[in-house]
Amino acid sequence: MADGWVWLAYLAGYGAIFAYTVGLISRFRRAGR
Amino acid sequence: MKGQSKLNRASQWLALAATVAVGAGLALAFTSPPDALQGNFVRILYLHVPAAWLAFLAFGVTALGSVLWLVTRKPRWDRLAHSSAEIGVVFTAVTLLTGMIWGRPVWGVFWSWGDARMASTALMFFIYVGYLGLRRAIPDPDVRAKRSAVLGAIAVVQIPLVYFSVYLWRGLHQLPSIRPDGPTMDASMLTAFLVNLVAFNLLYVALLSARYRLAFVEQTQPGPVAGTAVTKPRLEGAVDG
Amino acid sequence: MTSTRQIVEILRRELLIERRAGEVITIVVPFAALALALAPLALPVDTDVLPRIGPALYWLIALLFGLQATMRSASQESEVSELEAMAGVDPAVRFAGRSLAAAVLVFGVLVALAPLMVVLYAPAPVPGWPAIIPSALLLAAGLGMLGVLAGDLTAGLRQRSALAPLLAVPLGVPLLMGSAQGFDYLARGAGILTWTLLLLATDLVLAIVGVVTARHLQEAKL
Numbered sequence: 001m002a003d004g005w006v007w008l009a010y011l012a013g014y015g016a017i018f019a020y021t022v023g024l025i026s027r028f029r030r031a032g033r
Numbered sequence: 034m035k036g037q038s039k040l041n042r043a044s045q046w047l048a049l050a051a052t053v054a055v056g057a058g059l060a061l062a063f064t065s066p067p068d069a070l071q072g073n074f075v076r077i078l079y080l081h082v083p084a085a086w087l088a089f090l091a092f093g094v095t096a097l098g099s100v101l102w103l104v105t106r107k108p109r110w111d112r113l114a115h116s117s118a119e120i121g122v123v124f125t126a127v128t129l130l131t132g133m134i135w136g137r138p139v140w141g142v143f144w145s146w147g148d149a150r151m152a153s154t155a156l157m158f159f160i161y162v163g164y165l166g167l168r169r170a171i172p173d174p175d176v177r178a179k180r181s182a183v184l185g186a187i188a189v190v191q192i193p194l195v196y197f198s199v200y201l202w203r204g205l206h207q208l209p210s211i212r213p214d215g216p217t218m219d220a221s222m223l224t225a226f227l228v229n230l231v232a233f234n235l236l237y238v239a240l241l242s243a244r245y246r247l248a249f250v251e252q253t254q255p256g257p258v259a260g261t262a263v264t265k266p267r268l269e270g271a272v273d274g
Numbered sequence: 275m276t277s278t279r280q281i282v283e284i285l286r287r288e289l290l291i292e293r294r295a296g297e298v299i300t301i302v303v304p305f306a307a308l309a310l311a312l313a314p315l316a317l318p319v320d321t322d323v324l325p326r327i328g329p330a331l332y333w334l335i336a337l338l339f340g341l342q343a344t345m346r347s348a349s350q351e352s353e354v355s356e357l358e359a360m361a362g363v364d365p366a367v368r369f370a371g372r373s374l375a376a377a378v379l380v381f382g383v384l385v386a387l388a389p390l391m392v393v394l395y396a397p398a399p400v401p402g403w404p405a406i407i408p409s410a411l412l413l414a415a416g417l418g419m420l421g422v423l424a425g426d427l428t429a430g431l432r433q434r435s436a437l438a439p440l441l442a443v444p445l446g447v448p449l450l451m452g453s454a455q456g457f458d459y460l461a462r463g464a465g466i467l468t469w470t471l472l473l474l475a476t477d478l479v480l481a482i483v484g485v486v487t488a489r490h491l492q493e494a495k496l
Binding site: 003005006008009010012013014016017020021024027028031032 | 040059062074076077080123126127130131135137138236240244246250251
């Protein structure tokens with residue numbers, strides 16, 4: 001249980017950053033068309 | 034023009050460096066020893082604290098860009114302000130999420146109003162959202178730059194007051210300190226913390242440079258003439274005029 | 275015409291518009307009163323928290339609806355501002371005049387709602403409550419300036435009615451806390467100087483920012 005919260009935090013935190021980065025890349029692709 | 038949408042060399046190296054640094058930070062976050070008081074939960078702070086620092090840094094850059102735009106009227110400052118705001122809102126969300134997830138096991142509650150920093154960060158989140166909402170609502174780029182710059186300037190002077198209000202309010206309600214182990218941190222924990230801090234700074238600069246580039250490409254690219262009405266494929270048998 | 279005369283003229287004009295075609299008295303105050311009246315209906319009938327939360331709700335509703343009172347309708351805004359811009363009125367003077375008018379309207383809302391709150395929530399009497407009046411005046415001034423700024427930032431936009439409060443409310447938190455916490459401290463017999471000074475500082479900051487950015491905002495009409 002102790003580690004569960006830690007995993008959740010990293011999933012949420014890095015997940016958000018990753019999602020934003022992916023979004024940024026797809027916006028680049030769209031702009032380049 | 035396809036070539037324009039790629040990042041230049043420097044930005045690509047920056048992205049690589051950021052990725053490596055974040056990877057190192059992650060590794061250290063999970064291999065460093067647990068804290069005497071908080072146990073494993075201290076690992077969340079290796080993510081939460083750098084994110085919080087960046088949330089405020091990004092906000093500061095937005096404010097700086099806003100003021101510089103008002104003074105010089107150069108589009109680059111508007112682009113900088115906007116890009117930093119978008120990245121800032123992401124880091125603010127990360128700060129709030131990780132703060133809540135840390136708070137639950139350590140303090141027993143997801144949210145505590147006694148923490149001036151979290152309350153101020155939450156308010157800053159709404160100010161960011163408002164800034165981006167305002168930009169989205171204004172079609173004309175000059176008006177958009179002007180008004181967001183003014184909002185940025187207002188926000189930067191009001192935010193310290195917001196922070197101070199909450200700080201005044203919580204008064205004697207002290208919560209157990211976030212800093213693990215008291216005044217002296219274990220050397221390996223300090224390393225993990227510092228590496229993550231550096232990694233996040235690199236991440237911010239990498240994302241900022243990419244987002245700035247995107248803003249430049251989007252601004253200099255003419256949109257479709259007359260919108261999709263002209264470019265949309267027509268049904269068979271459609272009559273002209 | 276000196277700046278002061280101009281400010282007074284703008285103040286008078288704005289209040290006249292309010293009297294003739296305005297919505298503060300006829301819509302904003304009733305709506306705020308309704309909000310104040312509804313809150314107890316959302317609580318259990320035998321609850322004992324009403325006397326304690328009454329003042330807090332009052333200040334919160336004052337913030338939210340006070341800002342509404344400062345929003346002038348879009349069409350009225352642009353006609354008047356074009357005339358004044360042509361007449362060469364200094365944007366900072368316009369900001370001052372309009373903020374003052376907005377502050378008067380907000381103070382009106384505060385004055386109208388206070389007896390209602392006392393009646394509906396029966397808070398414990400606070401000896402020395404007049405000490406909150408300076409805070410109320412500072413709150414009205416702050417909300418006036420904030421409302422004018424938010425209104426100008428969103429002038430001509432379709433989303434204005436939703437966007438302007440979203441922008442103003444977080445920035446107005448020091449105003450809320452200065453007045454609400456100030457009143458709470460007063461009720462507990464503690465000093466309210468710090469909170470009143472917070473209100474004063476916020477007002478000064480808003481005034482300076484408003485005057486400095488007035489020129490930029492008033493060019494930016496859609």
